[in-house]
Amino acid sequence: MKKTVIVGEGIAGLTAGVYAQLNGFKSEIYEKNPVAGGQCMGWDRKGHHIDNCIHWLTGTKKGTELYKIWETLNAIGDDVEMIHNQTFYTSKLDGKSATLWRDLDKTQRELLQIAPEDAEEIHKLISHVRLAECCEMPFNKPMDMMNIFDYINMGKKMAGMFKVMKEYDKMDIEDLGNRFENPLIRKLLTDYMCKEYFASSFIISYATMTSGNGDIPLKGSLAMTNRIIKRYKELGGVLHTNKPIKKIIISHNKAEGVILNDDTVVHADYVICATDTAETFGRLMDSSYMDKKLKVCYENPNDYPVFSGLQMAFSADNNLFSDETIIFDFKPITIGNNDVTRMSLKSYHYDPSFAPEGKTVLQVNIMQRKDDFDYWKSLNKQDYKNAKQTIAEAVTDRIIECFPKLNGHIELLDCWTPLTYEKYCNSFNGAYMAFIEKKNIKIPRLKGKVNGLSNVFIASQWLQSPGGLPVAAATGKFVIQRILKKEGKSINI
CATH class of the missing domain: 3.50.50.60 (FAD/NAD(P)-binding domain)
Known part of the structure; x- marks a missing residue:
């Protein structure tokens, strides 16, 4: 052997x-x-x-x-019991919100109500997400080991993807957002992934959930x-x-x-x-x-960027935050040389094993790029610790400003940076995904x-x-x- x-x-x-x-x-x-x-x-x-990985x-x-x-x-x-979340995420802007639901019909109705001026693009988006629900990467064998029959079968299974790629594969997520007039819809479509990603990547990601192939x-x-x-x-x-x-x-x-x-x-x-x-x-x-x-x-x-995250986990009363994942604006927080004005906040209320009775875990993610990684890397041990504490306090204040009910009912559990991924996983620039394909x-x-x-x-x-x-x-x-x-x-x- x-x-x-x-x-x-x-x-x-x-x-x-x-x-x-x-x-x-x-x-x-x-x-x-x-x-x-x-x-x-x-x-x-x-x-x-605190769950580090599976959203x-x-x-x-x-x-x-x-x-x-x-x-x-x-x-x-x-x-193994699976959680079937009903929302992909919600974006909030100027007091208004828009949600990508697991139910595509519900998403379409909501987006049309918010932005009737974008009706044509909304219908196009939803129809192509439906087409992308057939998308499945070949995992039976490496593509270089596939024969002509494997490729024919893959083409049959993913027939809808040809239309998706034809419509969206020449644009990135920023281009996708710019197709829409409504600022909230633009924000919704550009909030979740780095703007450099192909628009088709976003379509496929959302379709993974709506098809039932992306549970927890x-x-x-x-x-x-x-x-x-x-x-x-x-x-x-x-x-x-x-x-x-x-x-x-x-x-x-x-x-x-x-x-x-x-x-x-x-x-x-x-x-x-x-x-x-x-x-x-x-x-x-x-x-x-x-x-x-x-x-x-x-x-x-x-040409080949990577990204990571500055993340924090909080304990909160579980009846005070009902959203699954919400992305929102806040007063600027300076991190290194950059002012950050937007973050995602995810609730793990769907999994009671993560917190004591009456509590839930909330988790913040602020996107970090190479210059952010370089900033964290430049700090000595004490300055690194102080910077994390200062930023975590600022983030806590911004969360309470946006969700006043959490005042007095939220406590920081942990804060970690791209350097955490470098330390424990030897991750290049602290990245937790591979190179972004632009x-x-x-x-x-x-x-x-x-x-x-x-x-x-x-x-x-x-x-x-x-x-x-x-x-x-x-x-x-x-x-x-x-x-x-x-x-x-x-x-x-």
């Missing part, structure tokens, strides 16, 4: 581990942190649970290829991660935490194994890097092994092979835009299919 060493136990590494065990390999996963999960994580503060999970609809992966991992299934597993990210860990161990996989890897041992264009930080040598037939690719190339192995197309992304941050700029789709090395592979959200949990899980499966192909075995897993 051949041995596979997997570096990193986020969702990509765990998925690779499960599929390795299911397909005749002996695997061991090495994780630098005390707990596994990567960014699919949560933690406790003052009797409350909604793509692949919750039975029969889809991604659902089959999640089911294989034991991430979701018949025994009860008890959140950490519980889902723990179910996958349990599945991996039950299959005979070995998990090592608090075991950071120093280097991959490379000799004669082949990896012999890895060296741990304590200089222990672990031999392996295959090495899978399930880490941030900036960490993989430069520390685990020389940067010369990085694919030239990926290197272009890292070297041109204006119009006229093509993000490469990478195969997960390391050029020049015969037995080193990659499983990572950075292999394909937009990244996130679905891509992490898919690449974890795909990497085992690539190894199976190399071994001359069937890739139909």
Whole structure:
């Protein structure tokens, strides 16, 4: 039985581990942190649970290829209760609000009432969201391993997407917003994602929810991660935490194994890097092994931006905030060199396990870009702590100004920045998604092979835009299919 060493136990590494065990390999996963999960994580503060990752999970609809992966991992299934949120989010502007509902007819009625002057564009938007409900990324096998029949079947399943791409794929989200005259509708359409994303990305994201393919597993990210860990161990996989890897041992264009930080040598037939690719190339192995197309992304941050978040979690009385996610304006708060005037506030009232009785967790997210990351990175330890406290107090004040009922009934639980993701996940510029694909700029789709090395592979959200949990899980499966192909075995897993 051949041995596979997997570096990193986020969702990509765990998925690779499960599929390795299911397909005749002996695997061991090495994780630098005390707990596994990567960014699919949560933690406790003052009797409350803070969920870091899942706002909604793509692949919750039975029969889809991604659902089959999640089911294989034991991430979701018949025994996992799912939350079916009724709103995607709400945007508020100048005392008025607009909501994207799970029910598309309800959304259409509300938007037409708010902005009859935009009736034509509203009808067009809603009709194309319906068309996009068929969208499902291919997760059965890597696209470079698909044959003509696979492509024909994919085209049949996603027939509606041709019209969506024809209408929206040449514009970004800012262009989409500019199609509308009403300022509230413009704000609604540009609030959720970075303005550089393709408009079609927004359409697909909303359609994921309206189609029933974007629900939330009860008890959140950490519980889902723990179910996958349990599945991996039950299959005979070995998990090592608090075991950071120093280097991959490379000799004669082949990896012999890895060296741990304590200089222990672990031999392996295959090495899978399930880490941030900036960490993989430069520390685990020389940067010369990085694919030239990926290197272009890292070297041109204006063309290939990333984003992160400044986030805070609060305890609040659970009867004082009924919205699921609302995005709103507030008096400016200065963060580094930027004045911030808009934030999202999400309530976890739908999951009573997150808070003591009578309480709920509210979570703020303020988008952060590279210059914000550079600001946080420039601070010494004390200044960093002071800046977080000052900004958290300002955010608390703004929340109370916008929602006066929360005055005296809200308490800060925690505050974290892009540096948190860098510290715990080695995330490039603190990003929690992959590179943003802008119009006229093509993000490469990478195969997960390391050029020049015969037995080193990659499983990572950075292999394909937009990244996130679905891509992490898919690449974890795909990497085992690539190894199976190399071994001359069937890739139909």
